[in-house]
Amino acid sequence: MANARFTATLLDGHKGAAFEVPFDPSERWSIEPTRIRAGRNGHRVIGTVNGVGFDSAIVPRVKKFWIEIDDVVMKKAKLEIGDRAKIDLRPAPAKPLGNPDKILALVRKICLGMPDTEEKIAWGESTWRVHGKLFAMFSNNHHGDGRIAVWCNAPLGAQQDLVAADPEHFFVPPYVGVGGWIGINLNTPLPKGALAAILEQGYRATEEKRAATKRRRVATR
Incomplete structure (x- = not known):
């Protein structure tokens, strides 16, 4: 997964607020569903929304993904359900590094x-x-x-x-x-x-x- 920049609408997701992102294999930043299911790199991302940093789980759906956003980030980014926002994503480490x-x-x-x-x-x-x-x-x-x-x-x-x-x-x-x-x-x-x-x-x-x-x-x- 390469860095991704896009605009999306904040929805009422499965476990709280989430951005819905279509899956497009032609896009370099898209996450392979098999890697999601295997729990490898890509199941978490870091980035910013409206300039506020966040860490998120990615939830796979049919031909789309949900990027979950917690209440603290929503408040700091001044977001409400239904708002559209600019998002910048990149992969988070899949496991601890170092000693x-x-x-x-x-x-x-x-x-x-x-x-x-x-x-x-x-x-x-x-x-x-x-x-x-x-x-x-x-x-x-x-x-x-x-x-x-x-x-x-x-x-x-x-x-x-x-x-x-x-x-x-x-x-x-x-x-x-x-x-x-x-x-x-x-x-x-x-x-x-x-x-x-x-x-x-x-x-x-x-x-x-x-x-x-x-x-x-x-x-x-």
């Missing part, structure tokens, strides 16, 4: 280097907390998404900016994405120092919120 243990060790070193941080195992993965408040968690091929990643808290507006600027490295993670968290795809390295800077921002955002809540409680006593 998860080595990447986990790097994330652990960065997180535990911040004051009052502790590591706990939750949901089968390493998580990091400051004064008990979660600010980052590791993700190794979550539900087969093909990523070695870390999800972390972020300052207001940072998620949208990063995902729009670099959807290959940044995405809206499940569960916590609605709260502004950032997913960082570590299958390919970030520029030197970028991972530490983003994790530190997440740490500070979490600690500042905790401290502000504590001050409000003291003030109301």
Whole structure:
């Protein structure tokens, strides 16, 4: 599958909103149905819709495909059912690349280097907390998404900016994405120092919120 650019209408899909894309074997970017059924490259894509980055599953149908869009992306892209939008797609990795243990060790070193941080195992993965408040968690091929990643808290507006600027490295993670968290795809390295800077921002955002809540409680006593 090569990169694809097209305009499509947002429909009420099988599991939520989805764009319907006709299958045309003459188009270079079309996805082979046999590869979809086999679960190989092509069952997920990354891209942008109205300039907002997203990661999506592709659902095969007769002579067409559905590209699923979640509520967070719909809101950020200001989309409603029935709207037409410009879409830019490219294949997402089919499986994790790199060494998860080595990447986990790097994330652990960065997180535990911040004051009052502790590591706990939750949901089968390493998580990091400051004064008990979660600010980052590791993700190794979550539900087969093909990523070695870390999800972390972020300052207001940072998620949208990063995902729009670099959807290959940044995405809206499940569960916590609605709260502004950032997913960082570590299958390919970030520029030197970028991972530490983003994790530190997440740490500070979490600690500042905790401290502000504590001050409000003291003030109301």
